Amino acid sequence: MVNEEENKVKTLLEDISLLESYIQELFSFTPLPLCFVNPKGMVLEVNPAFVKATGYDEYDIVGENLKAFMKEGDAEKILKEVLEKDSVKGKETVIKKKGEGDIPVTTFAKSRKIKGEGVNGAFFSFFDLTQVKEKEIEVKETNKKLEEKMEEMEKINRLTIGREVKMVELKEEIENLKKELKKYKKEE
């Protein structure tokens, strides 16, 4: 009987260890920066992608408040919203990198509930918008250049049209003058 109980416990412990390593592998595999925070915003778990993106050591992130790694005021706002509404989708903010430079990101967050205990924290994931933002700047610059070109073209166009109208007017004037000249010649 004791052996049977011991075996059950052993099997359960093995299952927990397997489950733990599975979760760890999944958490480590994803290229998306992820973290789990408690309702006070303290980071309790972070994945390697988050560590890589921010440049901070895992020791410096876990146990610290998420607000230390996000644009001022945003972590509190998003956390408040996710705890109230259960999830937050696509909020733009900025993750602070160690040293210089920030990463523009879209944030997704989901609260974690435990049956009978309520909300005990939230998962955060961040989609790096650096390339999107770079492309946005490129598109803006290209648009600006295009607008300038269009303006130039319009100026040329206005000038060309003006010149053509003038030519037509001049032609008419010449014709009129020719007619007048003919009249004078006849009268002489």
Place this chain on the structure above:
Amino acid sequence: MTYQVTDEDINKILNAKGEVRGVVFKTDRRFIYDKAGEEGIKKVEEELEKMNCPFNYEEEADNMSFYPIGMRALSIIAISKAFNLSKEEIAQMGKNAPKFSLMIKFFMRYFLSAEKIMEKAGEMWEKHYSSGRLEPVEMNIEERFIKARLYDIDLHPILCDYLIGYFSSVIKMGVGEETKGEELACVHKGDEYHEFLIKW
């Protein structure tokens, strides 16, 4: 070397009654690896061997299995010897431990407030250790402190320094603010129990 460890100390530690979960050695392994890689692990294992307590962190440490409680103190002593760590560095090691402990992840749901951690402190201890008793004795939210006593644990003062850091880190996660810990009473100084004060 900050800590004095005699053969007599080692014998006392090895004969201590009780067990500890292997998760603590996993956490130690991570600390050593992050500090000095595989070479560091070898160094610590050599120190353990010198204390007649050979242990292979990679092969022998299993998160949920139980080991003699003395191994807990000996592992920290071996680490302090291998890297010549000061009391402050041992406390820092203790501070880092809950950040990566699997067992602590089971308790994450209680890291909501100082009150909740106080309520579950004893249970958290029991999940790690089969002997000793952790009892919260006082909490003052306005004055921002918690006092807890640890009974029936008499291993080595190095564990006290480690636990100061460990408890400070756990409370910090719950209250969301910086914490500072100290030991007010200690069995190694003739008191009947260890008493820890954590302020934030």
